[in-house]
Amino acid sequence: MGKAINRDGRFQNLQEQELTFEQVFERILRFMYRHPGGNYRLMVGTDSQVHCDRTVFITGIVIQNQRKGAWACIRKHIVPRKMLHLHERISLETSLTEEIVYMFTEERKNRMIDIVLPHIYKGATFTMEGHLDIGSGTRNKTREFVKEMVSRIESMGVEPKIKPEAFVASSYANRFTK
Template identity: 65%
Template sequence: MINDNVFNGTFQNLSQKNMPFEQVFLNILQFMEKDPTGNFKLMFGTDSQVYSRETKFITGIVIQQERKGVWACFRKVILPRKMENLHERISYETTLTEEVVSLFTEDKKEQLIQIVLPNIYKGASLTIEGHIDIGSGERNKTRIFVKEMISRMNSIGLKAKIKPDSFVASCYANRFTK
């Protein structure tokens, strides 16, 4: 799916570069283990920016503990062409999100669940969301793709969020596409 020339298989954030996925997962585990009684949201989302000779895609992973902070990282994929078809671009953004989510195998998800499970009676929780950079507003050109993309997110077990609630795609990832 992804050509090695445009994606080197690593993630980054403002303080760490070239993180393999195993390091990303370890950072998420450590973040959650600091306070296993927290309310956690693991969120994924992709945004893109079309340039004259390429299209840049950024997929973000954000683990948030309500009112306590976040840890986040992203991966960058650059296609060496101008992707102007809106449906193709939104669909590819969703595909890239699905690919990152697929790195969280059942075993890895189980490890995350085991952090909060002993603490659910103390209010601990974990939700997993897929953020899509589309909106259903009357003037939004992407509204015709909402049902399709939401069902793709739901089919892989994610709670789908669209604008204005899809901040991992529309804010975090968007920031790094520029």
């Protein structure tokens, strides 16, 4: 099993490259401070794509102020072999999502909550979601892994989302795996 290539754990988006997690977190806070009374969803999800000599994993982080925009970034993780076993790939996707969720420590989550807290009575909200690129439909090959992966995300105190609601994994991150 080859060593994974992680690019030093850096994040990027269309405007910026080589962001540390601390810089990502500061961008999220800055986005939230613009409209502290917003309805915020912090979503983390991972997708993968098998290529001829490697498997590319992309983890997306999206902070969305519902109906008022979003800020997002990705982190690339490359395994230098074809990962053909679906359970192994889905499990690593979930692990990479968990790794990012863990970076949002209680202190960091409290800093985000503190932004919206004074506005809760006016309708402000904050939720955190883990998006899994799996589905429970009868034609979906990943349906047998739903319970296991959802349980892993739930155990972290994060709301799990599967297809079709898991758009950070199945749509946003997916675009960058090609």
